[in-house]
Amino acid sequence: MRTLQKFLGLFVVIVLVAGSATGAFAQGEKRLAFVIGNAAYPSGELATPANDAGLIAQTLQAAGFDVVGARDVDQESLRGAYRDFLAKVSAAGPDAVVFVYLAGHGVQFEGDNYFLPVDAKIANPADVPIQAVRVSDLTRPLAALPTKVNIVVLDAARPNDFPQSSQPLAGGLALVDPDPNMLIAFNAAPGTAAPEGKGPYGAYAQALAEMMRDGGLPLDDLFDRTRLRVNEVTEGAEVPWDASKITAPFVFFDRAADAPPPKVSEAQSQADRTREIRDFDAHDAYVAALDRDTLRGYEDFLVAYPRDAMAKRVRAIIAARREAITWRQTWMRDTPEAYWSYLDRYPHGPHAWDARRQLEHLEAALEPPPSFTVIAYDVPPPPPEEIVYVDRPVLYFDDPDYDFEPPPPIAVVFLPPPPPEFIVLAPPAPPAGIFVLPEPVFVPMARWINPPHDIVPPPNNIIFNNIHNTTVINNTVINENNQAGQGLTTGQKLTAGAVGLGAAALATKVALPPLLQKRAALQQGKQPGLVTPLSKTLATEHALPGANGKTLPLINGKSLPLVNGKTLPLVNGKTLPLVNGKPAVADTHLKTFGKQGEIVTGQGDQKGKDKIRKLPFANGLPVANGQTAEDKHGKNIPKVLSDQNGGKPKKFTHKDLAAGGTVSPDGQGAGLDNDRGRKLRKLAGTGGGSTGGDVNVQHTFKAGKPNAQVLSSQDRPQFHAQPKPQFHAQPRLQVQTQERHLPQQQPGKKPVCGHPGEPTCKR
Template sequence: MSPLFSVMGLSSIRAIWALLAMVLVLAGLAVAGPAEAQNAMEKRIALVIGNSAYKAGALPTPANDAGLIAQTLQAAGFDVIGARDLNQDGLRDALRDFLAKANASGPDTIAFVYLAGYGLQYQGDNYFVPVDAQIANATDVPVEAIRVSDFTRSLAAIRNRGSIVVLDAARANPFAQSNQPLAGGLALVEADANQLIAFNAAPGTVAPPEAGPYGAYAHALAEMMRVGGLPLSDVFDRTRLRVSDLSKGAQISWDASKFGGAFTFLDRGPDAPAVQVSSYNSATMRTKAIRDFDERDAYFAALDRDTLAGYEDFLAAYPDDPMARRVRAIIAARREAITWRETWVADTPEAYWSYLRRYPRGPHVWDARRRLEHFEAALEPPPSFAVIEYDVPPPPPPEIVYVDRPILYFDDADFGYAPPPPVVFLAPPPPDFVVLAPPQPSVDLYVLPAPVFVPVPEWVRPPRDIAPPENNVIFNNIHNTVVNNTVINNNTTAPAAPSLTTAQKLTGAAVVAGAGAAALHVALPPSVQKHAAIIQKQSPAAATKVPAISPVPAGQPQNTHALPGTKGQPLPPVGNTQVTPKQVQAKKPLPSQPPANSVQNPVSAAKPAAHAQAAKATAPAAVTGAPAKPKVVAAAPPRHAVPRPAAQAKPAPQMARQAAAKPQAQPRPQPQPRAVQQAKRPPQAHPPQKPPVKKCGAPGLPACH
């Protein structure tokens, strides 16, 4: 042993070696840390809520809108949970479930939240309304509704990679119809750190009533989320242009972002065609002065930027343009929203007196008076009070007319708005995404409707750096068209009726395959799922009852204002659409199918009668505009159910005999995934002389009625 070690002793030597080992371990972690962070897979989670069946006045589109957004998020790799028609307890529990899920998902998580239904603003905060809310007075709002800022702050505090919160809830509402009304629409807010917040209508404005099946905002947002390679900000900017186009200028969406880092819903492959509107992505488009555009392009350039300065530049350059009146209304709403936001943040009697002096009949007059009453201050300010300084100047006289009312519509007939020209800086929508077929009605309690899926183009692909969600049929098959149980194949896999559209083919196949239809449904939040199970156990009939949704809510005179071009007439009901020859062809019977005993392909293994039932389930929905009741669903129906009449069971054996009379070449057996083998059941033989008594409620069997 060396003299140095002899002096130090054995224990000291061991301590030195332990210290050296610890240093080496820490150095290895320091080297591996950045590599692991760089290779970390992004996890995507989403919560989607659509409230339609309000006791105070039903809405026709939010549940369908939520189903459409949920399906689009699934295609983009999100693990989605969602529900429809939640009461206050169910809504609070669903939000709590999602916060727990986001907290457990880790720092590499992107969270997306979509809330569709009625939204209210009260004293500077936004509230989302459950279906059982009873709001007779403004002071009932904090008790009966859910304050959104409480949820968004909790979500931002988790400090995941980022969060996106969308409120599709700015609608004229039937609540608090008194002499002290609420301000219309949603209140201007600021996004929390690393968060984007979006509204379906600009702060202080409301969207026009819509008959369905989908709202303009959900339709436009789903379209833009499916475009490959768009940064997050561009998705919502393009959504604003499309919403304006779809609503003829009656609705202008809004968003505010502090989202950090790059994010795309879907990527654009190298084989993608050239961009149709290259000027939109030009770097000079956002920096070019508004006055340097021509009249038409200047309006859309200002709408794309959606800033107060951009709109004011448009008026300075083109004060006599047909769009000038609409732009003045946009500026008026934005200026008032900013003024009220700064008033609410200051929250002093001097601030509320300053607001009332600037807007003596503005939308937030009663909010200001309620706050003055809270401070026990007089409504009239003292002569010497100091007016607070706002970041925006007072409104000029031409603007006051637009905000001297609680609710501002961008299609108000009193102002004679001119409809905007055809949209520029934006490519036309895909042909199969212009008119979307209505979804089949949900028969399970709280379950979102499952819209027919429109495949995305081949060059649009999921991002490579995301963790694929489990059991996501849509994500694994975003380019395909036909659903067979839990597998989606190209539409050449099985014969289909030539008169059916892609959407109808998908719906028919999903209805035939009960397990596949179940896989397409969005999972319920855990607490909502438990509550649904309790209700089904206590009252099976109530668990499958679908609330009726009227096209236009009753008892809401402010919701019946006309859209531009309708000359004061109300919107037509959902089922009053015109029948086209192409839709009539969808009612023709399907051609003969392969023999019923073929088990190589799930679709060809289904009975011909099931194909006929699928065609009947899809064609009438396209013709009448109202969803048809599905013949076969994957829901668990009531145990005490009446068997299906014999007249509905007879065609199956007859068509089976016809198919057996014409033998066809059997296709080569295809390997089936384990999930399909477990879900698939052997075909049951049904004697033609006596219809069988079918049981109901199991996967793949019809629902009980």
């Protein structure tokens, strides 16, 4: 009996453990990525960062990452978007894998690296901490979260064009030490700057994407191969760098069981990495040292081949690495003795002015005293032949002053050739909206390359599910439900950041961070005519209302009305009324306009001035025969206007108009000024009421003013012959008066009058 109890207890434990393991397996690994590509800097547009960010983001999508990304972001947007991303990472749990990629301008200042937003203005070195985003402010909170793997890539070591200063900044990026479970990678070695590519993609981004797409590559091997490929395609001008403290196994893609064997076996790769540098010939010794990328490996090459053509290039690499290590240890100690020790080794080194600025903060002497305690560095002092390479702020490995020999081709035993379809990539289409990353043409992956099966698929999984079928990705077929034929989850809808795009087309794009989605929507509403282009498939079926399928320009977020398929012209942001289906003409100040009405020109008077009559309208038709409406000053006026001209008009007020009677040209009636100071004449009415007569309201219109035109007698409408409009089919005009607040008169000052919203001037 006791044995049976033990057996049952053991069975229950096994079931519980298996259930727990199954639940953990079912949960899977969540992959999250944050990608930024800044190119539109005020000092000059960079050619590749936005495209590079789009390429990396697309590759991460294929590998199962839930990617948010943007281009050309300012500091506030970058900080806010990253803060939201960290909240997303925190909610993902302890098995999350995080990838952060920043492409653009980077700079180091006093031991810290900074990434420049597009609104950064660097006039002197002291502006860097204020205008830029410190990279450690991004990595430290990420390292504090319980994630599985954190990968941070700075594709930002580029030449800058900051104003020349007597206290220059060190070039490139500063050597850093990654946090646990983190890998940090630079596109160029610490203290060096990579040449700016001409596009469409930078050498580093394209090489990194190539290696990420290869199945089964561990992180260390992946970044080692990236370094070799970049050095190969740039002919030695760029040497990437990385440092890792990741212990958990990780691959971007799995390699299927039926995949062909790799050209370089794992056993052969390990043997090459443990083999002494001197045991290679000079050609392979250089590649082996570059593959290891350690100070000892480069020094071993110089010991074995001091007079080889690559010796000068290797010496420059050593010089930059030794100086970067020396400065890193100096900055970590942060004492006067440490900064004096650095200046003793590198009196004109890249960080000489950083050391002096720190000494000022510590209120110490700027130059080393005759005697002090020299700190012990992990690297020996530089030999004299190295000083020439670090005796100025920045080092370029393609500097013609040093006459570097280009490196030899890399043998297959170290680096297989790139896939033929990935050697030259087509440029991406222009971005579809504000902040949106470019969308590269997707290159299909080999059939034996698959995303890992134990990960949580990203929400918009069209790329993730179709890495071998680019027809769905590059030429998305959208049906009437806005769903792709393959890979698109049901129920996906449009977002504010992709107006007019189908859900499938949206799924192939990198999602904007929520903060930037809101800002993009706001900016699209503020800029007239700025709308996200429609996809070709939806253009004819879901075109915005307009002429011949074209979108209308926007005013205050609303589209303009159409006349004969064309939008009305604007004056001071308002549309003109119509006469016979054509825009009426008025002066630039719109003085002749009321809330409703048309404007027609009459015959010239004795002084050669054109006379314009204001014809009120209701519901788009001339008002006549007893219909009334308010004018723009809120006064009731008759709505039938006679075409009777003759003699100099008398003066009368809107009060006289409201009193009733017909206005005729015989000169009778009181002469009064109206509230706009214009001369009008009022004669006894015959209609017996305020709505029964004819009113001739005449305004002078000076010839030669902007936009002034005179309609000919043929074009001028004849309203006397028009029948009485039928209003029973249209609702009566509803005029809503607006409350006006008159300015308070200040004691001792002459009252202001005669302008809109102000009292009538009295004479």
